[in-house]
Amino acid sequence: MPSVTRLLDGPAVTQTLVxxxxxxxxxxGTEGLVLVGIQRRGVELANRLARLIEQVExxxxxxxxxxxITLYRDDLSTIGPRPRVGETSIPxxxxxxxxxLVDDVLYTGxxxxxxxxxxxxxxxxxxxxxxxLVDRGGxxxxxxxxxxxxxxxxxxxxxxxxxxxxxxxxxxVELVSGAPL
Amino acid sequence: MSxxxxxxxxxxxxxxxxxxxxxxxxxxxxxxxxLDTAEPFKEVSERAxxxxxxxxxxxxxxxxxxxxxxTRISFEFAEKRLSADTVNVSSSGSSVSKGETLVDTARNxxxxxxxxxxxxHPSSGAAQFLASRIRSNVINAGDGKHEHPTQGLLDxxxxxxxxxxxxxxxxxxxxxxxxxxxARSNLWGLLKLGAQVAFCGPATLIPREFAxxxxxxxxxIEDAIAWADALNVLRLQLERMxxxxxxxxxxxxxxFGVTRDRLQRAPKELVILHPGPMNxxxxxxxxxxxGPHSVILPQVTNGVAVRMAVLYLLAGGGPxxxxxxxxxxxxxxxxx
Numbered sequence: 052m053p054s055v056t057r058l059l060d061g062p063a064v065t066q067t068l069v070x071x072x073x074x075x076x077x078x079x080g081t082e083g084l085v086l087v088g089i090q091r092r093g094v095e096l097a098n099r100l101a102r103l104i105e106q107v108e109x110x111x112x113x114x115x116x117x118x119x120i121t122l123y124r125d126d127l128s129t130i131g132p133r134p135r136v137g138e139t140s141i142p143x144x145x146x147x148x149x150x151x152l153v154d155d156v157l158y159t160g161x162x163x164x165x166x167x168x169x170x171x172x173x174x175x176x177x178x179x180x181x182x183x184l185v186d187r188g189g190x191x192x193x194x195x196x197x198x199x200x201x202x203x204x205x206x207x208x209x210x211x212x213x214x215x216x217x218x219x220x221x222x223x224v225e226l227v228s229g230a231p232l
Numbered sequence: 233m234s235x236x237x238x239x240x241x242x243x244x245x246x247x248x249x250x251x252x253x254x255x256x257x258x259x260x261x262x263x264x265x266x267l268d269t270a271e272p273f274k275e276v277s278e279r280a281x282x283x284x285x286x287x288x289x290x291x292x293x294x295x296x297x298x299x300x301x302x303t304r305i306s307f308e309f310a311e312k313r314l315s316a317d318t319v320n321v322s323s324s325g326s327s328v329s330k331g332e333t334l335v336d337t338a339r340n341x342x343x344x345x346x347x348x349x350x351x352x353h354p355s356s357g358a359a360q361f362l363a364s365r366i367r368s369n370v371i372n373a374g375d376g377k378h379e380h381p382t383q384g385l386l387d388x389x390x391x392x393x394x395x396x397x398x399x400x401x402x403x404x405x406x407x408x409x410x411x412x413x414x415a416r417s418n419l420w421g422l423l424k425l426g427a428q429v430a431f432c433g434p435a436t437l438i439p440r441e442f443a444x445x446x447x448x449x450x451x452x453i454e455d456a457i458a459w460a461d462a463l464n465v466l467r468l469q470l471e472r473m474x475x476x477x478x479x480x481x482x483x484x485x486x487x488f489g490v491t492r493d494r495l496q497r498a499p500k501e502l503v504i505l506h507p508g509p510m511n512x513x514x515x516x517x518x519x520x521x522x523g524p525h526s527v528i529l530p531q532v533t534n535g536v537a538v539r540m541a542v543l544y545l546l547a548g549g550g551p552x553x554x555x556x557x558x559x560x561x562x563x564x565x566x567x568x
Contacts, residue, residue: 122284127548136272172281
């Protein structure tokens, strides 16, 4: 039987994002900063981080990009369900900017690999940082996050479910054991 | 996407199967999947680097047994923007001119380990014939008078861009329906997505049997213009006509030509499509073709996006023809 452990509830998600927003400002400032969310929940999280950063630095206006990495995946011939390709939009030139790439969960690192490839096709940022709400370990590529909401040790049989209120009606992070997708 | 749970899991999008031979064989859901998939591909063509790696390592042969500029170049751009490797074969300058059969040509290409064939052929049914005989994906780029599915799809996408919907639209397909694969693909696509379709043209060029499918037959162009939300003006296919279909090009223009005068008398503004290449001054006048209601160039832009979507969906589908790579993880877990 799968067992469910609540890792973050609604207020804890907000608290975590507030802390991460502070860390972004501390590490990068807001000059030339652009947040890029990975579709779909990364986009909502990036949007929220951007608004929180603007509260920390009221004079700032943080541009927000969206990345759908479907076309950059390395497993097109082997995936079963054909995913709908989502929107990609990078509203500013990346040349010389600091990009904070935002996703909900970091696991194998393959999505991040694809996202880095895709970003490179839009220009050459000064640097790219990776911010994730949950780092669940299990990397298959040499990818590390720079900003982490929470870290949790997991096995192959676990699943980490992230809900965000914009898409799911509530903020929630749960660890589901014994129920891999 | 094992970590994207938490939200409602949508229904799995339908597969396209191995080939795209015509819109007649597709369901409304499959047509919508292609149109929806084409949307994000529009953006790829607007980037500074117009390329994504989705079809990297795939080899595609464009097998053109008939003259084509727009379709061939559009397919080639679509393939290259998806990072596929492409080879163009035309009937002149290849072994086809030495009498090699279609199947032999295709089998020889397949022996070189290709993944997809895009075929344009003067014979109706050539694409289906090939599709059932080779393992590669086959995409029909126009076969005789049968279908030209990617043209039908790009017309649907252009109409949807303009009106926001296809359902309930009134579309008049005007001119040489008899010789037109574009008309047939449009007809199937429009009917499946819930549009109303009318044919308008000289009686010699309008197959009456289509009335059984619910197509309105409107003999006069003035009446078609009064009825329709959009006109798809077909090219008069002079090269396919034996003598006797129309008295003269000048008379055709006088009776059936889409002219500014005729459009100005319409009760509402019409959207004008044309699959190209245009016979200016015959089926369409220049001031209409270049006018504000013409979406002829957006059609061409959408053509690349639609073809990218078809190539992408066919490459990702067809599990009965492709076994997973050894050592690959089970479905849905290969990603974060």
